Amino acid sequence: MNYLLLTNDVETHSIYYNTLRDETGYKVYKQAIPYLLDLYEKNNIKSTFFITGYIAQLYPGVVKMIADNGHEVACHGLTHEVEKAFDTLSLEDQISHLKEAKKILEDISNQEVISFRAPALRVNKDTPRALEEAGFKIDSSISPQRLDFFFSFGSIEKIKRLISPRKIYFTSNENLARRGNSKIIELPVSSFSLPFVGSLMRYNNLLFRILKSFLVIEAKYFGTAINYYMHPTEFIDEYSKEKMKVNRRSKSFLKYIFADIVRRKMKLKNLGAPAKLLYKQFILDINNNGFETVTIKEYCKIKGFL
Numbered sequence: 001m002n003y004l005l006l007t008n009d010v011e012t013h014s015i016y017y018n019t020l021r022d023e024t025g026y027k028v029y030k031q032a033i034p035y036l037l038d039l040y041e042k043n044n045i046k047s048t049f050f051i052t053g054y055i056a057q058l059y060p061g062v063v064k065m066i067a068d069n070g071h072e073v074a075c076h077g078l079t080h081e082v083e084k085a086f087d088t089l090s091l092e093d094q095i096s097h098l099k100e101a102k103k104i105l106e107d108i109s110n111q112e113v114i115s116f117r118a119p120a121l122r123v124n125k126d127t128p129r130a131l132e133e134a135g136f137k138i139d140s141s142i143s144p145q146r147l148d149f150f151f152s153f154g155s156i157e158k159i160k161r162l163i164s165p166r167k168i169y170f171t172s173n174e175n176l177a178r179r180g181n182s183k184i185i186e187l188p189v190s191s192f193s194l195p196f197v198g199s200l201m202r203y204n205n206l207l208f209r210i211l212k213s214f215l216v217i218e219a220k221y222f223g224t225a226i227n228y229y230m231h232p233t234e235f236i237d238e239y240s241k242e243k244m245k246v247n248r249r250s251k252s253f254l255k256y257i258f259a260d261i262v263r264r265k266m267k268l269k270n271l272g273a274p275a276k277l278l279y280k281q282f283i284l285d286i287n288n289n290g291f292e293t294v295t296i297k298e299y300c301k302i303k304g305f306l
């Protein structure tokens with residue numbers, strides 16, 4: 001059997017405004033999540049939702065809806081603030097952020113929360129230990145063979161991922177991107193140079209489909225799971241006629257140009273209704289390829305890791 005993991009990162013980051021906004025979180029709650037849950041129900045899909053503690057506290061209904069529909073509630077950190085990314089936090093702070101977010105999500109969902117994806121996929125040498133200490137079992141923050149250059153934050157740390165495994169594995173105690181003896185299971189995010197994510201699907205659908213064909217062949221011959229992710233905020237269009245200055249998140253000029261200005265321009269393409277259409281097409285197409293769609297937790301059980 002071939003497996004497709006459709007995962008979603010639930011947060012208040014506005015793609016249009018390039019910043020965190022509670023108003024965007026409200027649209028995620030009222031528009032994007034109901035849309036996704038309906039789409040998944042119609043297509044018999046169980047999905048994993050990585051949710052920040054912040055949006056869970058702001059709109060607990062988001063977590064309730066997801067849990068009530070039988071999907072996996074997973075953790076996307078306590079906050080998505082760039083200054084509090086996991087690779088900038090001490091071991092103690094990583095543990096306390098993880099514990100707090102886990103408690104918030106478990107209290108609302110009545111589910112045990114054991115899966116984690118770091119905001120912006122930023123982790124460091126302390127993250128495997130922090131995850132173990134906070135009671136997590138699964139990580140999905142490693143994107144093997146993905147080339148980021150200046151387009152994302154924490155790209156130096158991400159260079160380690162150029163040789164990380166493509167199939168499910170137990171991580172080392174110091175590095176989520178390597179096999180080892182820790183108790184943490186890594187479920188790599190599908191990528192090959194380019195990441196297999198919603199923004200590629202919207203920005204260049206041809207490249208996305210080429211990458212998908214490659215991943216389908218890899219899955220069939222090597223038994224790799226396809227692990228795709230997108231953000232519910234991609235189904236929201238916040239376009240406004242007012243001219244705006246792009247919010248600067250980094251002091252470095254290069255980072256500002258690539259990770260803020262250029263990246264934002266790319267990410268604005270096909271937001272909202274066109275994104276819904278592209279996602280539907282992708283789901284139809286993958287169904288025709290005979291893939292089973294399960295949650296990350298379920299996949300780990302099927303593979304005997306949990």
Ligand SMILES: [Zn+2]
Nearest residue numbers: 009011119120
């Ligand atoms: Zn995120």
